[in-house]
Amino acid sequence: MIYDYCVIGGGIVGLASAMQLLDLQPGASLIVLEKEDSLARHQTGHNSGVIHAGIYYTPGSLKADFCRRGAKATKDFCDTHGIRYETCGKLLVATNEVELERMAALKERAALNQITVETLNAAELKRREPEIAGLGALFVAETGIVDYRQVCEAMAVVLRSKGAQIDTGIRVTSIAESDQHVTVSNGKTVWKSRQMVVCGGLQSDRLARLAGIETQHQIVPFRGEYYRLPAARNGIVRHLIYPIPEPDLPFLGVHLTRMIDGSVTVGPNAVLGFSREGYAKFSFSMDDVSEYMGFPGFWKTMAHNLGHGIKEMRNSIFKAGYLEQCRKYAPGLQKSDLLPYEAGIRAQAVMKDGTLVHDFLFLETPRMLHVCNAPSPAATSAIPIGEMIAGKVIARAG
Numbered sequence: 001m002i003y004d005y006c007v008i009g010g011g012i013v014g015l016a017s018a019m020q021l022l023d024l025q026p027g028a029s030l031i032v033l034e035k036e037d038s039l040a041r042h043q044t045g046h047n048s049g050v051i052h053a054g055i056y057y058t059p060g061s062l063k064a065d066f067c068r069r070g071a072k073a074t075k076d077f078c079d080t081h082g083i084r085y086e087t088c089g090k091l092l093v094a095t096n097e098v099e100l101e102r103m104a105a106l107k108e109r110a111a112l113n114q115i116t117v118e119t120l121n122a123a124e125l126k127r128r129e130p131e132i133a134g135l136g137a138l139f140v141a142e143t144g145i146v147d148y149r150q151v152c153e154a155m156a157v158v159l160r161s162k163g164a165q166i167d168t169g170i171r172v173t174s175i176a177e178s179d180q181h182v183t184v185s186n187g188k189t190v191w192k193s194r195q196m197v198v199c200g201g202l203q204s205d206r207l208a209r210l211a212g213i214e215t216q217h218q219i220v221p222f223r224g225e226y227y228r229l230p231a232a233r234n235g236i237v238r239h240l241i242y243p244i245p246e247p248d249l250p251f252l253g254v255h256l257t258r259m260i261d262g263s264v265t266v267g268p269n270a271v272l273g274f275s276r277e278g279y280a281k282f283s284f285s286m287d288d289v290s291e292y293m294g295f296p297g298f299w300k301t302m303a304h305n306l307g308h309g310i311k312e313m314r315n316s317i318f319k320a321g322y323l324e325q326c327r328k329y330a331p332g333l334q335k336s337d338l339l340p341y342e343a344g345i346r347a348q349a350v351m352k353d354g355t356l357v358h359d360f361l362f363l364e365t366p367r368m369l370h371v372c373n374a375p376s377p378a379a380t381s382a383i384p385i386g387e388m389i390a391g392k393v394i395a396r397a398g
Contacts, residue, residue: 002181002192003029005393008172008207009199010034011044012148012379013371015155016386017197022162024390030164031191033184035171035203040152042277043201044379046344048226048257048265051075051085051144052377055092056245059112062360066381066388068114071142073383078146081154088258090143090240093125093134093329099244100135106244107138115140131236133331143240145260148379175211175368182211182367195393198370202276202347208370213363217349217372218295221276221288224268224346225316227338234264241329254325265341266326266333271316272302272309279343292350300354349373360385369393 004025007018010032018032036042051074054067078085094103103119110117118139120128125137156166174185175196182196200207205219229236241256257265275285292298302309315321319335326333349357349372361373369389378385 001029002194003031004194004397005030006182006184006191006193006196007032007199008184008196009201010036010039010152010166010168011042011199011201012040012152012155012382013201013374013385014197014199015039015152015159016382017199017389018159018164018386019155020383020386020390021197021393022159022164024394026162030159031193032159032164032166033170033172033191034166034168037169039156039166039168040149043344043347044152045149046224046279046342047148047376047379048268048344049145049147049259050090050240050257050377050380051087051146052380053090053115053140053142054113054377054380055106055110055115055117055138055140057113058358059109063358063375063377063381064113066360066384067377069384070377070381071144074146074151074380075144077151077154077383081158083146083150083154084260085144085146086258086260087142087144088239090140090242091120091125091129091132092138092140092242092244093132094136094244095134095328097135102244103136103138110138110140115142129237129239129241131332132241132329134329139239145240145258147260172207172210175207177211177365177367194367195397196368197389197393198368199374200371201374202345204347204370204372205349208363208372211365211368211370213365213368213370215363215372217351217357217361218292218297219276219347220292220295220298220301220350221273222346222348223271223273223316224344225271225322226265226267226341226343227322228341229264229266229337230339231263233337234262236264236330236332243325243329254322256326256330266338267341268344269312269315269322269325270346271312273345276345276347279345281343295350295352297350297352297354301350301356304354346376347373348375364392366396
């Protein structure tokens with residue numbers, strides 16, 4: 001059998017793309033191949049569960065557009081499929097004069113991104129969040145929380161109801177493109193499709209090279225290490241609490257996140273990972289490390305961010321340093337409040353010149369589209385990302 005479409009990757013971007021393909025072309029044959037035994041096992045299943053409003057992103061960028069539309073689409077999807085979410089709002093807290101200046105710039109950016117924010121002074125911040133200290137804050141009312149694994153489960157139900165086949169436990173070992181179709185194999189079984197979409201996340205660069213595409217980037221894993229608060233401290237905040245981000249860094253900093261199950265997490269930091277898919281504290285993969293250490297862009301990136309990298313690594317090793325970041329705006333937290341919680345791993349695309357890729361990166365051939373970088377807020381933005389991908393693929397197929 002030759003499928004109309006093959007999607008590699010069972011995370012939220014892959015499933016959303018598959019769903020949109022069948023929305024735009026009802027009755028088409030489609031198969032999803034996922035290397036794990038279940039869906040949403042990596043970035044989708046290890047994120048903070050935030051439905052972002054999109055305040056941070058450069059106006060006019062794909063991230064800004066996708067996030068704004070994705071927040072609404074995600075909530076609409078949850079309403080349709082009975083998935084619980086909460087629009088609890090987010091506070092970005094300024095703790096010094098420099099951050100107050102950055103906060104004002106963020107408010108201007110929010111206006112350009114068509115996001116409504118409210119400026120709070122210190123007294124109003126304290127009234128709304130008695131346990132949080134700061135000189136002021138921006139309140140983003142549209143921010144929400146959800147369990148994206150439940151969203152993926154609902155997407156899979158939709159796909160199967162439309163005739164899609166979803167095969168898990170399939171590790172792709174070869175991809176070959178011809179004039180007529182793309183052939184995929186795991187060494188035992190062969191699948192053929194007229195068009196293929198690859199949403200490989202942490203393995204996206206390897207899958208592109210496996211398909212014969214010359215890449216100019218490398219995926220470098222960054223661990224986002226979290227803690228959780230004791231259940232007795234879950235009432236410490238009513239909203240999500242974020243610091244004002246440093247504009248030169250690609251990460252948002254340590255924050256307090258209310259989860260949809262009622263718990264509260266603290267994090268993440270951003271530490272160089274030594275394994276693309278090793279979530280335990282001291283996971284190490286020689287293949288992963290040697291691959292990025294042999295990539296010239298890695299060393300240029302590390303040299304540019306050396307000071308910050310050393311600080312993050314120190315705070316990863318010593319809980320006191322991590323706690324210090326939290327106590328800037330949550331001074332009541334104690335070391336004993338930071339309980340173990342599973343880490344996440346971010347697939348950061350780095351170019352050969354050392355530039356970090358901050359926006360979405362796609363590579364295309366006549367019969368393939370590879371999503372090579374899907375940065376945060378990819379989970380929030382998955383449905384409009386899928387719409388764009390599906391539109392491009394169907395238009396190309398004629």
